[in-house]
Amino acid sequence: MIDLAPSSTSSETELSHRLLESMVRIRMIEEAIAERYSAQQMRCPVHLSIGQEAASAGVCAALRHTDQAMSGHRSHAHYLAKGGNLRAMIAELYGRETGCCKGRGGSMHLVDVDAGFVGAVPIVGSTIPIATGLAFADRLLRRDRVTVAFLGEAATEEGVFHESANFASLHQLPIVYVCENNLYSVYSPLEVRQPAHREVFEVAAGHGIRSRQIDGNDPLAVYHLMKESVAYARSGEGPVFLELKTYRWREHCGPGFDNHIGYRTEAEYQAWRERDAVASTERRLRDAGAYDEERIDRHREHVEGEIIEAFAAAQRAPFPAGSTLMNHVYSEGSHP
Amino acid sequence: MSRELTYADAIRDGFAVAMERDPRVLLMGLGVPDPKGFFGTTVGLQQQFGTERVMDMPCAENGMTGVVLGAALNGLRPVINHQRLDFALLAMDPVCTQAAKWNYMFGGATKMPVVFRMILGRGWGQGPQHSQCLHSWFAHIPGLKVVMPTTPYDAKGLLIASIEDDNPVVFIEHRWLHHIKGEVPEGHYTVPIGPARLARAGTDVTIVAFSYMVLEALEAAQRLDSLGVSAEVIDARGLRPLDREAIAASVQKTGRLVVADTGWGTAGMSAEVIAVASETSFRSLKSAPRRVCFPECPTPTGPSLAAEFYPRSGHIVAAVRETLDWAPEPSDWLMPAGIELDKPNPAFTGPF
Numbered sequence: 267m268i269d270l271a272p273s274s275t276s277s278e279t280e281l282s283h284r285l286l287e288s289m290v291r292i293r294m295i296e297e298a299i300a301e302r303y304s305a306q307q308m309r310c311p312v313h314l315s316i317g318q319e320a321a322s323a324g325v326c327a328a329l330r331h332t333d334q335a336m337s338g339h340r341s342h343a344h345y346l347a348k349g350g351n352l353r354a355m356i357a358e359l360y361g362r363e364t365g366c367c368k369g370r371g372g373s374m375h376l377v378d379v380d381a382g383f384v385g386a387v388p389i390v391g392s393t394i395p396i397a398t399g400l401a402f403a404d405r406l407l408r409r410d411r412v413t414v415a416f417l418g419e420a421a422t423e424e425g426v427f428h429e430s431a432n433f434a435s436l437h438q439l440p441i442v443y444v445c446e447n448n449l450y451s452v453y454s455p456l457e458v459r460q461p462a463h464r465e466v467f468e469v470a471a472g473h474g475i476r477s478r479q480i481d482g483n484d485p486l487a488v489y490h491l492m493k494e495s496v497a498y499a500r501s502g503e504g505p506v507f508l509e510l511k512t513y514r515w516r517e518h519c520g521p522g523f524d525n526h527i528g529y530r531t532e533a534e535y536q537a538w539r540e541r542d543a544v545a546s547t548e549r550r551l552r553d554a555g556a557y558d559e560e561r562i563d564r565h566r567e568h569v570e571g572e573i574i575e576a577f578a579a580a581q582r583a584p585f586p587a588g589s590t591l592m593n594h595v596y597s598e599g600s601h602p
Numbered sequence: 603m604s605r606e607l608t609y610a611d612a613i614r615d616g617f618a619v620a621m622e623r624d625p626r627v628l629l630m631g632l633g634v635p636d637p638k639g640f641f642g643t644t645v646g647l648q649q650q651f652g653t654e655r656v657m658d659m660p661c662a663e664n665g666m667t668g669v670v671l672g673a674a675l676n677g678l679r680p681v682i683n684h685q686r687l688d689f690a691l692l693a694m695d696p697v698c699t700q701a702a703k704w705n706y707m708f709g710g711a712t713k714m715p716v717v718f719r720m721i722l723g724r725g726w727g728q729g730p731q732h733s734q735c736l737h738s739w740f741a742h743i744p745g746l747k748v749v750m751p752t753t754p755y756d757a758k759g760l761l762i763a764s765i766e767d768d769n770p771v772v773f774i775e776h777r778w779l780h781h782i783k784g785e786v787p788e789g790h791y792t793v794p795i796g797p798a799r800l801a802r803a804g805t806d807v808t809i810v811a812f813s814y815m816v817l818e819a820l821e822a823a824q825r826l827d828s829l830g831v832s833a834e835v836i837d838a839r840g841l842r843p844l845d846r847e848a849i850a851a852s853v854q855k856t857g858r859l860v861v862a863d864t865g866w867g868t869a870g871m872s873a874e875v876i877a878v879a880s881e882t883s884f885r886s887l888k889s890a891p892r893r894v895c896f897p898e899c900p901t902p903t904g905p906s907l908a909a910e911f912y913p914r915s916g917h918i919v920a921a922v923r924e925t926l927d928w929a930p931e932p933s934d935w936l937m938p939a940g941i942e943l944d945k946p947n948p949a950f951t952g953p954f
Contacts, residue, residue, distance in 0.1 A: 368710070385704065
């Protein structure tokens, strides 16, 4: 099922470079947002994905363009990795008419239907049943498509997660629940929310779902596990739940850092910084003598150009006119 | 060809017509294919359309309401059925925060053609948690459409219109309407979502009524006739959009307004109707509008308290007297002999 076999050194090297490029692009875009946020032109909450890029890169590299994904409040990386339009995302953060939601959504409501990113919403858990419904319709309509529901570990505490998992298991739906366990729900640590003697992925196993736990900061491992999981779901075997252990570097919401407020320790943060997926992927390639530094440098230059262009376009773009306030409340043509 | 059907059979007929016409239409809900067929409204549909299109579901109102939203995004036109509106309250996030918002917040990129079907009621001990009339809640939410048909004709026509609408529609039935009979055409037709129905023309007072209370209002209008008062009865049918023009036109004609709702008054549809009359027709009003609603307490179960709780035609007659500045008449409140207030019809023997 894995088209880039681990035994093939050259294909594994190529894959590592592609995953590295994907992670670097996400990180550079997120850092660009952080740098410019204080200008107060992006007038919406932002939940940055820095530190968690490997999950999005590894998961989405294993998907087809036609496969679908949904996410929650921290969705920039998922949107970008799935192929969401960068310019439309940045314009949306700036509240412009050219944004992916025409300036009505902001950072917490990304969508790019053409890229298969069908929507992200900031109510924890709310897209889990909706994503399950996407897969349910695909099953009924006999479509060859897999859906990914991106969720955080706190969403597994919501009732809708269990209701969705039960239904997906009952009907063997083609869906992969990708749970990024970053240990905190805002500032509430996992140990005050879930029992220490039970791992997060085990709750999905209780619903009869194939469940796995993996280092979410190892993009290659995530890719290979996801590739196998997507093949399993696509073949009609049923849903899969993946717990990817990872860590958010920046503050829960906003461009800065929040270790100083006292909900987590600097030591814990530094330990996770040591496990930086971008640096470790580079290091692994260097150690193997396979790192194509020039390629990655070129990629960084290219992304820098994309970023400059996307931010400039967003700032040039018009705001939606006040006269369009009432547009889209109802789907066109059917509201009397 | 038209024939006489019960409201429940009209709903079933509406489903069959819509499903025959569009293979994307899907019915889901706890008990939809069960032997009792959802108060008779889904009998035989699974046999006709198969287990994939008429399906039971886990006891998970919240999650399954979310699931049908996703199914709608990917091309189906689902109807999710809740045997009690109370059960649908477990699904307020998918209905109010998701379905109502997606088209707007994604700038028109996504649409969710879903029908949320809910049933409310009164009597026979349904009590505090099996008959809550909270239809007004849904009417408060931009992005939803909300309808409450009263006649079998409207039940079928509005059901098909709701299924064919590209927006999320909350379709609310009153349990005490299921047995009533009326002319229902065969085949496909729709009743547009929005316009009210003139249930009875009159000149002295306007009674705007919702769902089952339309029947009580029509009975009140007959009693008012004998008092020499000509009452106009408007069946609101639509809660969102509400037919402001029909309310305004009638109030401007009669100059008096009574609103009869099958629910609580505070912050409810009756308040909205009076607001519409005040905003559009203030100078036409000859007297202060009156409301006939539930008392501001939860619904009691036992029959003696339920008799105090549920408004009926006499309450509407009394309210009309007030708008005419007439003295109260205690006989308005007398129960006519032989009426059992907690039964929808004489044939009803329970248990639900």
